Amino acid sequence: MALHAASKTSMLLGVCVPSLKRGASKFKIKRLELDMNLNMYFPKQEYVYAHDPSNLCKTGDIVLIELLPKKLTQLITHEVKEVLYPMGDMTCPLTNKKMTGIKYRDHIAAVNKVYGERPNAYNYEKAPPRGWQEDKKDFSHRETYIKYHEDGTEQPYGV
Amino acid sequence: MEKLFLPPVDKRLLGLLVRNYAFKSDLKIKWVRPEKIPSIKPEKSGDLSQMPSIDKSQYLLEFRRSKELETANDLVKKLFTLEFNPQKCTQKTYIKDQTDKVKSHQLDTESQEVRLARWTSQIRAWQEIMERFPRNKVLKVCLKELIEKRKKHLKLLRKEDYKKFEWLLEQLDVVFKPHPPKYHWITRKESLTKLTDKYCENLKQDRLDALRMKFEDEQPAFLEEKIRTLEFIQKEQESCGAEVTVTREEIDAIKKQLEELKAKRVVTEDY
Known part of the structure; x- marks a missing residue:
């Protein structure tokens, strides 16, 4: 069916x-x-x-x-x-803690503390919300295309 | 059977009715084929800055903390500077400077941000070498593969941690553009079709905008006429003793709309 x-x-x-x-x-x-012929x-x-x-x-x-x-x-x-x-901002469903990949952010912070934190290292608390690089350095919010015409204008989504 | 005995059609008329393979557009669209940019060039790889010139009077990384070097004579000191050592040592210094900017802790060598910073500085160093020796095929292949690897890992980082991805783009001064949905050859015919579609879209939009402007220009005169007509109808209905269908509120609402429209026009003209 x-x-x-x-x-x-x-x-x-x-x-x-x-x-x-x-x-x-x-x-x-x-x-x-369901494919009825293959039953798969x-x-x-x-x-x-x-x-x-x-x-x-x-x-x-x-x-x-x-x-x-x-x-x-x-x-x-x-x-x-x-x-x-939301993409790239995962929360563990069991513990409700924020994650990066397969690691908890708390664990990463604890490891950094043991080895010695650096002042210019990435800080989650100071980070602005997603989207501040849109159309500046990050062009992934739109589909790109292969450049097919040279008209002298800038084509930010042309590859 | 009737189809077989159709009357002969004038060839010129047929040419007007049927678009055969030789049909050509009358539009004066000039297509310019984009120049191919090699994948190793910074314009294509997304690197916005190049490898800066490094102070060659610095000591080698391994001997920076050496106490013996401090007491050595000037000739020995010179031998341990970047100036009297291979280019590889300068590259190493540059890579270390770049990775130090994004390190998350003192001993960090394998986190995503450090690896991406290391690859980025290596790419920039190699791009500079490729400018000088464009026939170095082995390096060209290595560079292309490293650029692709960096792009793949940026893509993965974007999925795992978007905020860090954006921070890293800013730190490394790199542009990220995802792959297009499909890779294909660029042909004249396909490009002209796309350009014609674009031309038609623009034409349609321009005409719609012009029509909108025209209607907006006519709007105040129309509203004034509407007020006059409604007032006349109201008066006539009252004088004839018929049921009054036009209310005062209705006329006031139109007057208010007219005032708003005029005020809006004054503001736009001032600008």
Whole structure:
């Protein structure tokens, strides 16, 4: 039995992907679909747009989205409910402690203290929120393309 | 059978109706093929600064704390400076300076930030050598692979710790651009198609903007006319003793809208 299409399910978990739409974010939704002939599940990806007027979601975040009772536009069918896991700012679900990769930030700080802290080392408390390098040195919030035309203007997203 | 016996069509007319393979656009779009930038160049690798010139009168790293060197004569001292040693020693000094900037503790040699700083300074040192010896193929390959490795690890750091990733970009003066979704050859036809699409989009937007401007210009005159008409209708209905459908609030709301519009125009003209 095939699953319902992602666009018909009331609540979904999606990964935010780069998009040019204003006031809305694009989400990649991965679901498993049963192949009746092989009796095996295969991943299937679908893309949906969700209403996000305050730009809560950033590229890579895992977000809970809800189906709107009525479509806002032809594209926007969902609404952002909650940002569950912001990318690059993980919290351990068991201890509620902040993590970096597979290590707790407390442990890293304790190790640094033992070996001798440096004044110019990276400090989590002083760090500004994500996005302060957007369009300056970090161009990952938009999709890049291969440069196909030289018109004399600067093309920050051209590779 | 009827299709077989169609009347002969004028060839010139057919040319107007059908777009065959020789169809060419009349738009005067000039396509300029972007020049290929080698992957080892700083423009492509994302390095915004180059290796700075290093003070060559410094001692070698290993002998900086030596007490014997302090008491040695000037000739011996000179032999232990960067000036009288291979370029490799200068590179080592540069790498150490760069890694010291981002170290998280005194003995830190293997954290992500230190490794990325080490690779970045190595890349910049090699880029400078490649400028002088462009035929050094072995170094070219090593440099390309190191640039790719750095990009991969920046990508991983971005996923693990976004704030540190941004801080490191600022510290190392490096630009991060993700890979495009698909790598493909750049062709004239495809590029012209994209440029034509862009031209059409701009044309459409310009016309929409012009229409919007035109309507906005007509708005005050239309509102004044609307107020006059509504007041006339109201008066006529009152004089004829019919049911009054136009209320005073409705007219006041339109007057307010007109005043706001005029005030907005005065502000924009001042600017």
